[in-house]
Amino acid sequence: MIKSHLGTDAIEAIERKMQNRRIGGVRNRTAADNEPKSQEVRTTDRRKVERRKLIDPTTCERDYSLDEVEFMKAMDDYKRKNGRMFPTWSEVLEVIRSLGYEKQPKESSV
Numbered sequence: 298m299i300k301s302h303l304g305t306d307a308i309e310a311i312e313r314k315m316q317n318r319r320i321g322g323v324r325n326r327t328a329a330d331n332e333p334k335s336q337e338v339r340t341t342d343r344r345k346v347e348r349r350k351l352i353d354p355t356t357c358e359r360d361y362s363l364d365e366v367e368f369m370k371a372m373d374d375y376k377r378k379n380g381r382m383f384p385t386w387s388e389v390l391e392v393i394r395s396l397g398y399e400k401q402p403k404e405s406s407v
Contacts, residue, residue, distance in 0.1 A: 367396065368392075368393070368396065371392050371395065371396055372384070372389070372392055375388065375391075375392045
């Protein structure tokens with residue numbers, strides 16, 4: 298039934314694809330087979346490429362207060378030091394606390 302809908306070229310391509318999957322998927326490997334066969338030799342030290350842009354509050358549409366700019370720079374520093382593009386909320390709170398912010402107790406109006 299499949300042969301009647303597909304041409305012989307398409308069937309051969311599918312069979313080759315299935316055969317290639319079987320070749321690469323050997324499951325009975327030993328620990329020695331998983332070890333690299335040769336060591337890569339580097340002539341220079343590997344350098345981390347900086348891909349993230351610096352935060353520039355002047356390019357945004359609104360005017361930021363000095364506190365807001367300080368917070369944005371602190372978050373950017375944290376993300377760079379810890380390699381985190383998307384910090385969790387607990388990490389954000391950690392940065393806020395490191396800047397000296399803390400919740401003030403509510404005044405009771407008795």
